[in-house]
Amino acid sequence: MTIASLMPLAPSTSASTSKPTPSVEVSTADGATVNLADYKGRIVLIDFWASWCPPCKTSFPALDVLYRQYRDRGVEVLAVDLDERRHDAETFLGAHPHSLTVLYDPKGVSPQAFGVKGMPSSFIVDRAGNIRFTHMGYSGDVAASYRQEINLLLSEH
Amino acid sequence: MPHRRPHTLILAGVLFAAAFGGGCATVQPWQRGRLADNCMVFDADGSQVAYMTHWQEAREASAGGFGVQSGGCGCK
Numbered sequence: 001m002t003i004a005s006l007m008p009l010a011p012s013t014s015a016s017t018s019k020p021t022p023s024v025e026v027s028t029a030d031g032a033t034v035n036l037a038d039y040k041g042r043i044v045l046i047d048f049w050a051s052w053c054p055p056c057k058t059s060f061p062a063l064d065v066l067y068r069q070y071r072d073r074g075v076e077v078l079a080v081d082l083d084e085r086r087h088d089a090e091t092f093l094g095a096h097p098h099s100l101t102v103l104y105d106p107k108g109v110s111p112q113a114f115g116v117k118g119m120p121s122s123f124i125v126d127r128a129g130n131i132r133f134t135h136m137g138y139s140g141d142v143a144a145s146y147r148q149e150i151n152l153l154l155s156e157h
Numbered sequence: 158m159p160h161r162r163p164h165t166l167i168l169a170g171v172l173f174a175a176a177f178g179g180g181c182a183t184v185q186p187w188q189r190g191r192l193a194d195n196c197m198v199f200d201a202d203g204s205q206v207a208y209m210t211h212w213q214e215a216r217e218a219s220a221g222g223f224g225v226q227s228g229g230c231g232c233k
Contacts, residue, residue: 052193082187108187119186 012137014145018130021046021123022113026080026103034103036078036110040129043075043153045122045146048111050082051092053119059138064098066146071099075150080105082119122146126153 021044023037036046047063049056060079067077079100083089086104093102105111114123117136124133124146133149135142184192191197200206214220 048187050187050190052190054193084188084190088190108185111185111187116186119189121186 012139012142014135024110024113026105044125045077047122048080049120051088055138056120062143
């Protein structure tokens with residue numbers, strides 16, 4: 001048994017909830033800071049990923065497709081990179097062209113605040129700023145769940 | 158002044174070490190980058206393992222020492 005086999009890869013798990021988005025700051029690519037709770041009024045998918053995480057290699061392009069599909073309807077996808085070394089993330093991003101908003105948290109403060117239990121983890125936030133759906137891990141079914149949940153939130157007024 | 162038994166002091170030392178000398182730490186999911194590194198995986202490269210095993214069997218005349226997959230005909 002290897003250490004890698006102990007890591008939570010699959011199957012993915014999901015849950016519905018309703019709690020406020022934690023007020024926690026992360027960095028943008030140019031060094032500015034943004035608060036993940038400052039997106040009220042928009043539907044936001046916050047995804048915690050890292051370049052070393054095997055399922056993230058699958059989920060990242062899928063999130064990019066999702067974002068391209070929904071961005072005109074006011075949906076934002078924030079990909080929060082948790083690599084300790086920025087170079088690792090940039091190498092990954094160089095190999096995966098995307099349109100996502102990538103944010104950086106090398107100290108891991110934001111996943112602590114969100115209660116991340118596995119990689120990748122994603123949180124879908126409604127317009128009121130409440131986390132409505134959570135996902136841990138990634139499989140083909142998760143992308144369908146994302147669409148279903150975002151469509152539900154888009155139908156709410 | 159009462160005489161303290163040595164094993165009492167040893168027991169106190171063991172309890173102190175157990176309470177304050179723990180070396181375990183919880184590694185959070187997002188802190189596993191180094192653990193997930195390819196160099197941390199035993200036999201990560203299957204092709205290289207197969208090559209090295211074949212080479213070692215030939216050099217050491219130890220064919221079968223790593224297990225055999227044939228039916229005993231010696232024609233592995």
